[in-house]
Amino acid sequence: MSDQTLERLKLDQIVKHYRQGDQVLEVLSGASMTLYSGEIVALVGPSGSGKSTLLHIAGLLEKPDEGRIEIGGQETQALSDRDRTAIRRRRIGFVYQYHHLLPEFTALENLVVPQMIAGLKRRKAAEHARELLKLVGLGERMEHRPARLSGGEQQRVALARAIINRPSLVLADEPTGNLDPETADSVFGLLEKLVQGTGVAAMIATHNLELARRMDRVLLVEDGQLVQG
Numbered sequence: 071m072s073d074q075t076l077e078r079l080k081l082d083q084i085v086k087h088y089r090q091g092d093q094v095l096e097v098l099s100g101a102s103m104t105l106y107s108g109e110i111v112a113l114v115g116p117s118g119s120g121k122s123t124l125l126h127i128a129g130l131l132e133k134p135d136e137g138r139i140e141i142g143g144q145e146t147q148a149l150s151d152r153d154r155t156a157i158r159r160r161r162i163g164f165v166y167q168y169h170h171l172l173p174e175f176t177a178l179e180n181l182v183v184p185q186m187i188a189g190l191k192r193r194k195a196a197e198h199a200r201e202l203l204k205l206v207g208l209g210e211r212m213e214h215r216p217a218r219l220s221g222g223e224q225q226r227v228a229l230a231r232a233i234i235n236r237p238s239l240v241l242a243d244e245p246t247g248n249l250d251p252e253t254a255d256s257v258f259g260l261l262e263k264l265v266q267g268t269g270v271a272a273m274i275a276t277h278n279l280e281l282a283r284r285m286d287r288v289l290l291v292e293d294g295q296l297v298q299g
């Protein structure tokens with residue numbers, strides 16, 4: 071099997087309810103999808119349709135009420151919380167609308183920390199972080215804290231952080247939602263460049279339909295299900 075056909079994420083008949091007072095809200099009612107190596111897929115749908123919920127479930131941050139999740143061919147339902155965390159750390163990179171960088175740390179340190187948590191020595195981690203920061207165009211800004219970076223630069227660091235431990239899956243929730251159209255475009259271009267040829271698969275929730283059209287596929291959350299757009 072070629073790398074391009076490897077399953078990175080499989081969601082099968084995912085059901086998720088939330089309780090709101092006496093009411094039960096069914097957000098996902100049998101959502102299924104498969105994401106293959108090398109694909110960048112857009113996740114679209116109206117506000118409140120369940121995009122973030124789906125990403126949280128795919129990223130093993132939340133459990134569904136029903137359904138199966140496979141990450142890289144591995145079933146996850148029966149795993150302990152500890153094993154779920156291990157998969158999340160090793161295999162999944164997250165990007166959010168707000169960068170979630172550590173504010174007291176420089177751009178460089180923000181990339182060093184997750185690598186050290188994954189077991190790398192500081193020197194090796196710093197070397198790798200420098201290389202990646204140069205690649206994302208921040209070679210001159212490595213020692214800046216997030217507050218001293220522009221919104222676009224912060225998201226470039228956040229993207230670099232998401233892929234620094236070489237995940238096989240990147241999940242992004244409105245990664246360009248806070249950016250002006252031109253910066254959004256360049257941040258998305260960077261994401262494309264970073265995952266191209268690496269075999270990483272990415273699923274990106276967005277309200278930006280122009281951006282969604284540039285991706286390999288569009289999935290629409292509609293009535294709790296996923297429909298090919």
Ligand SMILES: Nc1ncnc2c1ncn2[C@@H]1O[C@H](COP(=O)(O)OP(=O)(O)OP(=O)(O)O)[C@@H](O)[C@H]1O
Pocket residue numbers: 088089090095097115116117118119120121122123124
């Ligand atoms: N922890 C929670 N408890 C109760 N209800 C929740 C919870 N999380 C989400 N919801 C509800 O589930 C629905 C789906 O929310 P979700 O954030 O997944 O939508 P979304 O498509 O990502 O929206 P947006 O585009 O506005 O970010 C919403 O009605 C929301 O209020």
